[in-house]
Amino acid sequence: MMAIFKASQVLTEETTFYELLKKVLKILLESSGAQRGVLVFREGDDWQIKAVGTRGSKQIELPRTMAVDSQQNASSAILNYVIQTRNSVILDDATREGLFTDDRYIIEKRPRSILCKPLFYRNNLICIIYLENNLTTQAFSPDRQELIRLLGDQAAINIRNSKLFSELENTVVELNEEIEKRKKIQLQLLHSEKLSALGRLSSSIAHEFGNPLMGVKYLLSDLVERPGLNSEDRDLIELGIEECDRMKKLLKDIGQFNKPTSGKKESISLHNLMDNVLLLQHKFLKSRNLEIKRNYRATHDEIYAVPDQISQVLLNLTINAADATPQAGGTITVTTENRDEEILLSIKDMGTGIDPAIRDNIFEPFFSTKHAEDGTGLGLSISYGIVNQHQGTLSFESEPGKGTVFTLTLPRTD
Ligand SMILES: Nc1ncnc2c1ncn2[C@@H]1O[C@H](COP(=O)(O)OP(=O)(O)OP(=O)(O)O)[C@@H](O)[C@H]1O
Numbered sequence: 001m002m003a004i005f006k007a008s009q010v011l012t013e014e015t016t017f018y019e020l021l022k023k024v025l026k027i028l029l030e031s032s033g034a035q036r037g038v039l040v041f042r043e044g045d046d047w048q049i050k051a052v053g054t055r056g057s058k059q060i061e062l063p064r065t066m067a068v069d070s071q072q073n074a075s076s077a078i079l080n081y082v083i084q085t086r087n088s089v090i091l092d093d094a095t096r097e098g099l100f101t102d103d104r105y106i107i108e109k110r111p112r113s114i115l116c117k118p119l120f121y122r123n124n125l126i127c128i129i130y131l132e133n134n135l136t137t138q139a140f141s142p143d144r145q146e147l148i149r150l151l152g153d154q155a156a157i158n159i160r161n162s163k164l165f166s167e168l169e170n171t172v173v174e175l176n177e178e179i180e181k182r183k184k185i186q187l188q189l190l191h192s193e194k195l196s197a198l199g200r201l202s203s204s205i206a207h208e209f210g211n212p213l214m215g216v217k218y219l220l221s222d223l224v225e226r227p228g229l230n231s232e233d234r235d236l237i238e239l240g241i242e243e244c245d246r247m248k249k250l251l252k253d254i255g256q257f258n259k260p261t262s263g264k265k266e267s268i269s270l271h272n273l274m275d276n277v278l279l280l281q282h283k284f285l286k287s288r289n290l291e292i293k294r295n296y297r298a299t300h301d302e303i304y305a306v307p308d309q310i311s312q313v314l315l316n317l318t319i320n321a322a323d324a325t326p327q328a329g330g331t332i333t334v335t336t337e338n339r340d341e342e343i344l345l346s347i348k349d350m351g352t353g354i355d356p357a358i359r360d361n362i363f364e365p366f367f368s369t370k371h372a373e374d375g376t377g378l379g380l381s382i383s384y385g386i387v388n389q390h391q392g393t394l395s396f397e398s399e400p401g402k403g404t405v406f407t408l409t410l411p412r413t414d
């Protein structure tokens with residue numbers, strides 16, 4: 001009674017299938033008078049030996065694949081008989097009596113007492129216990145048989161539960177995967193909602209900004225006509241007028257954010273575009289103590305592109321480079337070169353670099369590490385889109401603490 005009571009306690013605590021097998025077999029070996037034992041389970045269409053133990057040795061083996069016909073550790077004739085008839089086999093001396101004296105295992109290993117018993121749960125055969133003793137005949141007395149029966153019933157319930165438990169665990173894992181999938185879809189939805197909200201917002205901003213901007217432009221146009229201006233001042237004012245036009249276009253583009261561009265492509269010089277951007281940002285760059293190095297090596301810098309869109313890309317890359325540089329200052333190097341049919345333009349800074357943890361995020365819309373007032377996180381995503389539309393590429397290399405190089409490639413035209 002104590003053995004059964006203890007066993008039922010130990011077995012109930014264990015919910016992991018393979019740990020449970022070990023405990024079942026150990027308890028059987030300790031209390032049944034067997035020297036060796038195996039547990040057999042169905043796997044798909046086959047029956048397999050899933051646990052093997054010897055009395056006195058602490059280890060219970062859990063073979064991955066060991067067919068009942070393998071004649072390893074148990075008589076396959078007896079196992080197959082029990083599987084087919086669903087009856088128990090109890091032999092007092094297997095080498096001399098019963099149906100299995102011709103079995104190869106019995107002849108070779110010469111086991112004496114054998115007990116082989118099916119375990120059922122609600123009429124389903126779920127496991128077979130096979131126990132043997134090579135030394136004594138009649139090891140499995142009626143008392144012991146009764147004990148094994150009671151232990152077996154208890155084990156059957158626990159085995160069944162642990163299988164249910166592991167099925168439940170699998171279901172939980174599957175459910176979690178499903179939840180993750182849905183979260184992702186929801187994020188994407190949120191993302192596209194954000195984009196369309198931004199679209200609405202920016203078209204109203206574009207409208208509100210457009211009018212005063214035109215006011216500034218007319219004012220400048222008026223100013224540039226005044227007699228007595230020196231040519232340097234006139235150039236600056238004209239630049240201001242051009243910038244007003246560019247801003248007007250930009251506002252229009254922002255208003256059409258996320259819509260295909262309607263900009264017209266033309267043949268332009270990439271060096272010129274870059275120079276314009278640097279000229280316009282001259283004050284800003286100076287205020288950041290930045291020195292600009294121009295390393296224009298490309299001999300063919302004509303591209304076929306929408307000028308203000310490419311300017312926008314160059315501007316964003318330049319501002320990003322400046323933002324990454326500490327207040328103490330540094331150098332931004334702009335390099336161009338020709339490679340095959342392409343022109344490469346790279347903007348290199350000596351700033352903070354990009355943390356490898358966010359490498360994959362920086363092209364995402366709204367991804368920014370800057371304060372809300374300094375960055376919306378749209379710069380790179382818009383640039384990427386523009387470059388794509390021009391059959392180009394935009395990539396970067398970065399070393400945290402040392403700096404970053406963004407490289408733009410565009411097809412060149414001759
Ligand atoms: N040259 C660079 N050095 C270090 N980090 C950079 C550099 N360029 C971009 N990043 C990182 O990538 C992020 C995204 O850049 P992106 O241009 O898309 O947005 P932003 O500059 O933060 O905001 P916005 O351009 O909309 O004003 C930045 O917040 C920054 O963390």
Ligand SMILES: [Mg+2]
Nearest residue numbers: 316320379380
């Ligand atoms: Mg930016």
